[in-house]
Amino acid sequence: MADWYVKEGKDSDVVLSTKACIVRNVKGYNFMPRLDDADCQSLLETIDGAVDKNVFEGGQASKMDKDTVMRLIRLQVLGREGNQMAGPERKAFYYNEDASLAVCVGSGEHITVRASAAGHDISVYKKAEKLAVDLESKLDIAYSDSYGFLTSNVRLAGTGLKILYTVALPAISKTEGGIAALTQRVGQYEWSIYPFAERGELSDSNVYIIACVNTLGVTEDDVLKRGEMLIADVIKAERACREEIATSKKDQSEDIYGRSYGTLRYCALISRAEAIGALGWLRLYHDYDDAGEIKLSWNTLNKITMDVLWEPGTPPRKSGTNTLAASQRMRSDGIRKILKGEE
Amino acid sequence: MRCERCGKELTNRIIKINGVTYCDNCARLMGYDRFLRDPADMLGNPFAPLDQIASSLMQMSELDFGNSTLTCPKCGMTLREFENEGRVGCIECYNTFNNNIVREMFKQQGNSEYLGRLPVSSADTEAKNSDVERIQKPLSPKPVIEKTESDTDDKAEPAKPEQQKKAETGAAANHASGGLTIDKLKKADLGMLSDEDLEKGIKTAAEAEEYILASKLRDELKGRKEGGLNG
Numbered sequence: 001m002a003d004w005y006v007k008e009g010k011d012s013d014v015v016l017s018t019k020a021c022i023v024r025n026v027k028g029y030n031f032m033p034r035l036d037d038a039d040c041q042s043l044l045e046t047i048d049g050a051v052d053k054n055v056f057e058g059g060q061a062s063k064m065d066k067d068t069v070m071r072l073i074r075l076q077v078l079g080r081e082g083n084q085m086a087g088p089e090r091k092a093f094y095y096n097e098d099a100s101l102a103v104c105v106g107s108g109e110h111i112t113v114r115a116s117a118a119g120h121d122i123s124v125y126k127k128a129e130k131l132a133v134d135l136e137s138k139l140d141i142a143y144s145d146s147y148g149f150l151t152s153n154v155r156l157a158g159t160g161l162k163i164l165y166t167v168a169l170p171a172i173s174k175t176e177g178g179i180a181a182l183t184q185r186v187g188q189y190e191w192s193i194y195p196f197a198e199r200g201e202l203s204d205s206n207v208y209i210i211a212c213v214n215t216l217g218v219t220e221d222d223v224l225k226r227g228e229m230l231i232a233d234v235i236k237a238e239r240a241c242r243e244e245i246a247t248s249k250k251d252q253s254e255d256i257y258g259r260s261y262g263t264l265r266y267c268a269l270i271s272r273a274e275a276i277g278a279l280g281w282l283r284l285y286h287d288y289d290d291a292g293e294i295k296l297s298w299n300t301l302n303k304i305t306m307d308v309l310w311e312p313g314t315p316p317r318k319s320g321t322n323t324l325a326a327s328q329r330m331r332s333d334g335i336r337k338i339l340k341g342e343e
Numbered sequence: 344m345r346c347e348r349c350g351k352e353l354t355n356r357i358i359k360i361n362g363v364t365y366c367d368n369c370a371r372l373m374g375y376d377r378f379l380r381d382p383a384d385m386l387g388n389p390f391a392p393l394d395q396i397a398s399s400l401m402q403m404s405e406l407d408f409g410n411s412t413l414t415c416p417k418c419g420m421t422l423r424e425f426e427n428e429g430r431v432g433c434i435e436c437y438n439t440f441n442n443n444i445v446r447e448m449f450k451q452q453g454n455s456e457y458l459g460r461l462p463v464s465s466a467d468t469e470a471k472n473s474d475v476e477r478i479q480k481p482l483s484p485k486p487v488i489e490k491t492e493s494d495t496d497d498k499a500e501p502a503k504p505e506q507q508k509k510a511e512t513g514a515a516a517n518h519a520s521g522g523l524t525i526d527k528l529k530k531a532d533l534g535m536l537s538d539e540d541l542e543k544g545i546k547t548a549a550e551a552e553e554y555i556l557a558s559k560l561r562d563e564l565k566g567r568k569e570g571g572l573n574g
Binding site for chain 1: 433447455460468
């Protein structure tokens with residue numbers, strides 16, 4: 001079965017992925033920051049017994065080989081820097097065949113259920129909920145009538161639910177005051193927007209994450225409805241900005257579009273920032289390319305974007321090799337291969 | 344900005360004591376009346392500001408020392424650690440640091456009431472892609488970049504009869520409840536509305552599916568009721 005993020009998704013010109021995360025803790029154990037190693041092992045065993053092995057593979061993080069870890073980073077089960085692998089003896093990861101559904105144990109809270117889908121697809125909530133309900137029926141979950149599901153991070157107490165849309169906004173980013181106006185609009189929905197990476201190579205990546213804030217004072221349905229209204233606004237605004245740029249500056253846009261494709265298709269070394277910048281231009285002008293010489297589907301564009309964004313760390317250092325050049329060459333080889341296949 | 348004690352939105356003035364933001368009402372209830380005094384009141388006593396500074400400093404240190412010794416009997420987490428890390432160590436911490444946790448929740452979310460689903464039960468959700476698309480069209484606020492709105496309208500799917508019906512319902516709700524339209528409610532100073540108006544407004548906003556507005560009105564009403572109980 002193909003990995004979840006290479007599947008066709010709705011509104012995939014703007015929305016790269018939709019994710020639902022639900023956190024839970026098991027009663028009778030301290031939360032992760034205050035959980036000693038012996039209790040942690042007991043917790044891992046308890047949760048392991050509740051996870052359906054007919055659906056999920058994986059297990060304790062310390063027993064995973066390097067290739068599996070790399071695959072889980074690429075599939076977004078682990079954080080993109082792989083920092084969730086710190087203290088692997090206190091963590092476990094379970095995932096289904098296409099990794100669209102995962103259970104992370106010991107990453108901040110005892111249990112994090114995560115459902116992911118390509119493009120704009122709010123059905124991820126129901127998938128995550130179904131798995132969360134299954135675990136709730138098998139485990140004694142920390143819950144209070146006043147605060148709902150209890151969590152170590154009090155900002156998550158309540159529903160313990162986060163909905164996250166990863167969006168590519170090259171046109172809003174290039175529109176003066178666009179991101180500031182969007183941030184204001186997102187705030188009106190009581191949601192938040194933040195760049196995919198706050199610092200480093202991808203800090204100017206034009207990819208953003210839009211996430212819900214409230215876990216109290218709202219029902220799950222409120223969160224989903226607000227999110228859907230908000231994402232519809234974001235999609236509409238981004239498409240409007242693309243049209244504005246592509247029509248008012250047609251010659252320049254067409255030129256940069258062609259150059260960006262050329263860079264990605266034929267370069268030998270490319271940094272992540274340059275790749276994401278070029279992908280942003282391809283995304284922006286894709287629907288306005290009248291010549292149609294460049295054959296590129298949204299699916300391919302999204303796969304390359306995801307590969308670059310969620311690229312596992314640089315290849316291992318070997319004596320006499322330039323690590324930076326090696327990682328840039330590996331990246332450009334990967335992109336070229338995909339684009340060549342598309343042709 | 345909201346009062347960190349009751350969660351009520353601050354409309355008139357902001358009173359910050361020991362780094363905590365209070366509304367007038369809560370500042371009074373907490374015994375910080377002197378911060379609410381008009382400067383003209385102090386003219387009668389030229390040493391009043393000095394007295395005020397001294398008593399504030401005493402009170403600040405009292406509060407700080409008192410808080411730092413609070414420790415969870417189960418996991419040993421201190422209040423200081425909770426305040427630094429934003430995380431608690433166990434379920435018992437929710438009882439031990441109850442006031443501080445509620446304050447943190449108000450600060451972050453403007454609410455501490457749980458409305459979500461029960462364990463081992465499914466949430467009653469309607470949001471499906473196709474449904475939501477239908478709901479969104481008449482409800483979507485203005486696009487972020489207004490100058491290009493007309494461009495996208497051309498590309499949008501033609502309005503279906505259901506959408507028109509929804510839009511009409513929204514418009515009807517806009518004129519309902521004795522002149523309290525959605526627009527008026529959005530622009531209104533909530534502090535100036537009566538409890539009855541707020542209740543009507545919540546209903547109107549909910550009917551028009553203006554959930555954010557409805558929740559703001561509900562918070563205002565709840566804040567008043569809680570303020571009344573405390574007072």
